[in-house]
Amino acid sequence: MGNSQLPPPFLWNLVMTLKSGIAILFLVLIRTSPVYGEVSDPLPSWREGAAKRSLLGFVTRVTAVGAPTFVPPAERVAAFDNDGTLWAEQPMYFQLLFALDRIKKLASEHPEWRDREPFASLLKGDVERALAGGERALLEIVMVTHAGMTTTEFEALVKEWISTAKHPTTKRPYTEMVYQPMLEVLNHLRGNGFKTFIVSGGGVEFMRPWAEVVYGIPPEQVIGSSIKTKFEIRDGKPSLVRLPELNFIDDKEGKVIGIHSHIGRRPIAAFGNSDGDLQMLQWATTNQPHDRPSFALLVHHTDGEREWSYDRQSKIGRLDKALDEATARGWTVVDMKGDWETVYRQ
């Protein structure tokens, strides 16, 4: 019925062609109008300044067709740290808060935890004392909360937590503690042909369940730390069971190894906020082909009012060596207080 009202195919195609032509003409007019430049600021949450300018300039240079600085789209790879770079990380890494929430939930099934460290202190709310047990204590927490289940079950736990849990001091959902200015950077890079990767010390299976929705980064572009898994046929169906054994730590030198093993290509841009990102930033900014621009950026947490203020002496997100190297090498350092008009995701 509807079909009989349409023009014959050839005419229809002609109409569509003309429509395309008009649409293109319209785009051309918008793009050449002087107003367009103002409306289309790709980084509206960034105040004008050196940081914003250097980032935009870099993107312009690598996308300038015909210029010696042009980089083919396939090689436009950008690597982002997560904790403290894409979302907040205080008073402790959010993944640890996930583990603590989980321990509280599991405590009723484990009465023995009341007398056993690190669980006893955790359940009393004394995180510092619990973690005084050092790496061993941390590992015990991770193993109890992250292992002994299938990968599918763990994914469900993370999804449930991320959609319901609240941050202890801001009382906001964790996904609202993502930095708006960095979301704009991710979008601007992708809009210019970049592939954006997360390269984080956090657990890869802790980030993947929500990174696509929150950051627009698909699971295959998330690189992180991991524990070992084991293939098992359960009820005739294959599954992967998470084992209480570390597999890979994606931090410091590990970030370079993780990048090489997952991407197999050197990023031309890297974004971090701590000494754990130093090697990744070195990797992105050296040994590039002649004339090829590269870019390194550090988020400096200078805003004690809207976020947290910390750097050289911080336990979480310590920024000391990398800050010195940024000065020496001319990397871009973001002064969160001065450079960001908005901090959290809007």
Next chain:
Amino acid sequence: MGNSQLPPPFLWNLVMTLKSGIAILFLVLIRTSPVYGEVSDPLPSWREGAAKRSLLGFVTRVTAVGAPTFVPPAERVAAFDNDGTLWAEQPMYFQLLFALDRIKKLASEHPEWRDREPFASLLKGDVERALAGGERALLEIVMVTHAGMTTTEFEALVKEWISTAKHPTTKRPYTEMVYQPMLEVLNHLRGNGFKTFIVSGGGVEFMRPWAEVVYGIPPEQVIGSSIKTKFEIRDGKPSLVRLPELNFIDDKEGKVIGIHSHIGRRPIAAFGNSDGDLQMLQWATTNQPHDRPSFALLVHHTDGEREWSYDRQSKIGRLDKALDEATARGWTVVDMKGDWETVYRQ
């Protein structure tokens, strides 16, 4: 000078718009012409038959907008074994032939190899005797030829070899022993929004230097076995040095673990040719959401004239359990002799 001969920007844009319109009109005319349907067979090297039909039918079902079988593009992940699935693997894995060529080249610097196994036998051309030393002998060969250099140096070695070396019996370059019908499958899937991954027991750094040119698969979509690497600052520049130590074996259960750790998403299609691919094919075809189609394909090497004929008892590319399971589960089995009009890349 050149610029002054161009029309003013607005006129130029108008000209480009008209050109776009004409180009679109041209495309529309081609696509609606009855000849186009014949010309556009996406798998011209495949003879008509059950294998071709099942593959095309699967792609049609997952791309049918609005159908219950529709799969969103982001979730269209396809995993391909490499040796014996995308290129040949006889009389032995080509990566082993790379190692042998390399040992011959290095022999002049290692006079002691003349009396030391496995090198002594290798240099006499007796590969079987060299490999009689089992895993230890193989490992020694790999370590001498694959470790002790930076990742950049190794990449250069592979690139040089792949562009010059010839296969011992066919005398063809190895990249011409890639299967034309499988190249068409890769293209057809990508043309329908799939991401194509290699998931191979071969070394990831052996495949990445040429996989993009030969298969159209970028390095970040190549998953394979690996040795460990170490981050080092050499002459003030960071580098990764390849260590004589296994990191990960991407075979059998390892393929599922490799897929999970790199992609973090279950493929909906998997392609293999041996028992080493069985778990990957099981993984792709189970635990999918309700109504979601999945696809598993085995290349059965049945063509002793144009290629090699082997299956259940073969040392390389043994296909036994997986062949039984393919029958039991209704997976697609390609009879290379009957199903492929052309074998090698044209």
